[in-house]
Amino acid sequence: MPMISAPILSSLLVFAQAAAAAPPPEDARLPACIEQARTDPAAAIATASAWSSEATGQAASLPQQCLGFAYTSLLRWDAAQQAFTAARDARLQEDRPVRARLGAMAGSAALAGEDFAGALELLGVAQADAEGAGLNELAGEIAADRARALVSEGREAEAGEVLAGAQILSPQTAEIWLLSATLERRGGDLNRARGFITTAASLAPQDPEIGLEAGLIAALAGQDAAARTAWQSVLSLAPDTPHAATARTYLARLDGQTEQTP
Numbered sequence: 001m002p003m004i005s006a007p008i009l010s011s012l013l014v015f016a017q018a019a020a021a022a023p024p025p026e027d028a029r030l031p032a033c034i035e036q037a038r039t040d041p042a043a044a045i046a047t048a049s050a051w052s053s054e055a056t057g058q059a060a061s062l063p064q065q066c067l068g069f070a071y072t073s074l075l076r077w078d079a080a081q082q083a084f085t086a087a088r089d090a091r092l093q094e095d096r097p098v099r100a101r102l103g104a105m106a107g108s109a110a111l112a113g114e115d116f117a118g119a120l121e122l123l124g125v126a127q128a129d130a131e132g133a134g135l136n137e138l139a140g141e142i143a144a145d146r147a148r149a150l151v152s153e154g155r156e157a158e159a160g161e162v163l164a165g166a167q168i169l170s171p172q173t174a175e176i177w178l179l180s181a182t183l184e185r186r187g188g189d190l191n192r193a194r195g196f197i198t199t200a201a202s203l204a205p206q207d208p209e210i211g212l213e214a215g216l217i218a219a220l221a222g223q224d225a226a227a228r229t230a231w232q233s234v235l236s237l238a239p240d241t242p243h244a245a246t247a248r249t250y251l252a253r254l255d256g257q258t259e260q261t262p
Helices: 005-020 029-039 041-052 057-073 077-089 096-112 116-132 136-152 156-169 174-187 190-203 208-220 224-237 242-254
Strands: none
Touching: 029 041, 029 057, 041 057, 057 077, 057 096, 077 096, 077 116, 096 116, 096 136, 116 136, 136 156, 136 174, 156 174, 174 190, 174 208, 190 208, 208 224, 208 242, 224 242
């Protein structure tokens, strides 16, 4: 599967921004606190801790969200997981859209901290909340993280089933098709992998991660010209990046400069 860290951080940022977008009218501190968490997480922890001491009821969710994001900025995954879970639990059971996002943030933090069992539990609840709220795109994104956790536990068959469901929930999310392609390629089904990566590329043609994966699939299928084209596209799309460095390594192998294969 692709690296966990970048997608996890991106997901947490998206979820945090969504959660901050509509705070209660009587309290506009959350967006400011999340911004502080990005630029000065230690100060944000102090701000949110003081705020938390006076917040009660559902309002207690807000400073916990800020704490979670501040801990995320510091890569303190256990603390972030606990804060996001506390933020979720402060919301009413019927507030499923917010609970889904906060649960997804907690699950993503658990996944980044390699607490895969904890991630699966949190993400499973979050996905159910998202589906119950009719947020199918969010549910599909959460399912993608569930698949990552399952693969990390060596449960590839279950991961494939989860991704198949995610494709239905959120068919326009390129990352889901990329993860599906990677899983099938690792399992040796290059035909299915090729179909999935083609869909991913049609949805996000500028994504260098998709170009790398497309090249791997083509190379394993003996389609050297297609593999070269895919990896050269990564050099054009994302020069001077780690993706480009990886593409150059693959191209060197393809050109016979090393006996290794992709």
